[in-house]
């Protein structure tokens with residue numbers, strides 16, 4: 001199979017409950033070049049989660065042994081658990097020319113940026129904190145304490161959203177999927193142009209992309225505005 005574009009990594013972050021999984025499922029269905037890395041975690045499986053598909057569920061000891069052996073591309077502690085990206089499959093997919101999406105939280109994203117300065121990143125923003133809370137509650141498996149913790153963490157994560165190349169607001173799933181697909185397509189085109197050494201086109205593409213950020217990816221008002229809106233929604 002001809003493959004003119006090399007593989008690349010793409011970070012996809014967003015608070016727990018922002019809808020990342022739903023969007024990624026749709027993208028994988030639409031685009032055969034996209035693979036979503038399966039993370040390793042020490043948290044217990046939620047109902048319906050499948051070993052090797054949603055996560056590799058391991059013990060704390062197993063996770064720490066993997067860190068020790070240098071088998072994690074990145075890892076972080078989130079809540080009371082370890083989460084991390086196994087290195088070997090990601091390396092293989094990149095060599096195969098795949099678009100590898102890492103669905104990771106903000107600390108992991110920092111570690112990836114340090115290793116791959118050119119990596120692109122997308123942040124999925126919930127429409128408000130109120131909606132986020134509702135979505136977390138709809139997951140019947142989260143305890144009240146867990147929901148509170150996740151909401152607190154979410155506020156901290158939302159403050160980091162400006163570190164991402166793109167912010168996608170998840171108002172309607174279909175729109176968010178379209179935005180993410182557009183970002184993927186554009187990055188592929190960008191890499192193809194870089195590969196062909198067409199610098200003029202690269203310059204144009206960059207300008208194009210800035211306009212794009214404003215038009216399509218719906219850059220948000222400052223985070224404070226968002227928080228206020230979320231709190232107001234919450235009081236309704």
Ligand code: 5GP
Pocket residue numbers: 013014015016017039040043074075076078083084085103104105106107108109
């Ligand atoms: P959850 O428990 O809701 O499945 O995931 C909690 C958080 O951990 C989410 O923000 C998710 O994106 C993040 N996460 C999942 N896998 C990884 C990983 O491999 N590395 C890092 N750093 N975060 C991850």
